[in-house]
Amino acid sequence: MANNFFKFRQFTVFQDRCAMKVGTDGTLLGAWARGGDTILDIGTGTGLIALMLAQRYPQAQVKGIDIVSSAVEQARENVEASPFRNIVIEEADAVMFANEGERYHSIVCNPPFYEGLACPDGLRNVARHTTLLSFRSLVESVVRLLRDDGEFSVIVPFDCLSRLENEASLSGLFKTRQCSVRTTPGKSPRRFLLAFRKHPCELETEDGVVELSPGVRSEWYQQLTKDFYL
Numbered sequence: 001m002a003n004n005f006f007k008f009r010q011f012t013v014f015q016d017r018c019a020m021k022v023g024t025d026g027t028l029l030g031a032w033a034r035g036g037d038t039i040l041d042i043g044t045g046t047g048l049i050a051l052m053l054a055q056r057y058p059q060a061q062v063k064g065i066d067i068v069s070s071a072v073e074q075a076r077e078n079v080e081a082s083p084f085r086n087i088v089i090e091e092a093d094a095v096m097f098a099n100e101g102e103r104y105h106s107i108v109c110n111p112p113f114y115e116g117l118a119c120p121d122g123l124r125n126v127a128r129h130t131t132l133l134s135f136r137s138l139v140e141s142v143v144r145l146l147r148d149d150g151e152f153s154v155i156v157p158f159d160c161l162s163r164l165e166n167e168a169s170l171s172g173l174f175k176t177r178q179c180s181v182r183t184t185p186g187k188s189p190r191r192f193l194l195a196f197r198k199h200p201c202e203l204e205t206e207d208g209v210v211e212l213s214p215g216v217r218s219e220w221y222q223q224l225t226k227d228f229y230l
Contacts, residue, residue: 003015004016006021006022007230008051008228008229008230009227009228009229009230010055010082010083010228011051011055011078011081011082011083011084012078012081012082013046013047013048013051013078014046014074014077014078015046015074016074017070017071017073017074018045018046018068018070018071018074018075019045019068019071020045020046020110021046022046022048024210025110025155025191026045026048026049026110026155027048027052027225027228028155028181028191028193028210028224028225029049029108029110029153029154029155029193030048030049030051030052030053030108030228031052031056031224031225031227031228032153032179032193032224033049033053033106033108033151033153033193033195034106034151034153034195035053035056035057035060035105035106036057036060036104036105036106036150036151037059037060037061037105038060038061038063038102038103038104038105038106039053039057039060039061039062039063039104039105039106039107039108040062040063040064040065040102040104040106040107040108040145041053041062041063041064041065041107041108041109042065042094042107042108042109042111042138042141042142043065043066043067043094043109043110043111043112043133044064044065044066044071044072044075044089045066045071045075045110046071046074046075046078047064047074047075047076047078047079047087047089049064049108049110050062050063050064050075050079050087050089051078051079051082051084051087052228053106053108054082054084054086054087055084055227055228056227058084058086059086060086060105060106061086061088062084062086062087062088063087063088063089063090063104064079064087064088064089064090065089065090065091065092065094065097066089066091066092067091067092067093067094067133069091072089072090072091075089076089094133094137094138094141095133095137095140095141097141097145098140098141098142098144098145099144102145103145103146103147103150104145104146104147104150105147105149105150105151106150106151106152106153107142107145107146107150107151107152107153108152108153108154109138109142109152109153109154110154110155111133111135111138111154111156112133135160135163135164135167136167136170136171138167139164139167139168139170139171139173140171142171142173142196143171143172143173143198146198148198148199149197150197150198151176151195151196151197152173152195152196152197153177153193153194153195153196154193154194154195154196155191155192155193155194156191156192156194157190157191157192158188158189158190158191158192161192161194164194165194168196172198173196173197173198174196174197174198174199174200174201175194175195175196175203176195176196176197176200176201176202176203176204177193177194177195177203177204177205178192178193178194178195178203178204178205178206179192179193179194179205179206179207179208180192180205180206180207180208181193181207181208181209181210182207182208182209182210183209183210183211184209184210184211184212184213184214185209185212189207193208208220208221208224209221
């Protein structure tokens with residue numbers, strides 16, 4: 001059973017009312033994504049990524065949205081218990097929210113990615129499956145929400161890479177950064193950190209390894225997350 005909370009250097013994330021717990025994907029994205037004056041975290045869940053970006057960009061205005069009421073309540077409590085006062089959490093559907101006219105310098109999302117048969121847990125269905133937020137809907141919403149000079153950052157499993165890239169390309173977004181992440185040396189990348197913009201520029205690429213062996217974090221991962229892990 002997952003712990004009810006996860007303690008970081010400057011904040012604690014309680015997660016007993018959220019389907020998706022604190023994990024490597026969210027931590028990677030929160031540490032890797034670039035911020036800006038205004039930041040939007042789509043599908044904020046526990047509020048982890050919003051909290052990480054608020055810590056990294058203390059002058060930014062950070063907003064986290066989620067469609068699940070229990071997640072919104074827990075994220076708000078996690079934010080209120082943190083030292084950061086530059087975060088707002090709202091209950092909102094990303095597609096509807098995109099119609100409100102706000103624009104952001106930075107948008108981040110650890111998106112649902114499974115298709116097909118959903119798991120029995122209804123909340124995990126929302127968090128892990130594309131039933132309510134397909135890649136197409138996500139990317140189309142991002143295009144409306146992103147400033148012309150903004151950046152959209154996301155993390156996906158290796159088998160979802162081409163699907164997300166295709167949707168981004170069809171919507172007029174250009175991939176500008178990519179980090180392929182291996183669990184341990186010698187293994188194929190299991191996940192990809194990606195960043196997109198509305199205008200083409202030279203693609204930046206890098207490779208990362210999470211652990212050198214079970215329980216031993218790599219130098220790359222330690223440096224990326226050093227301001228967060230105890």
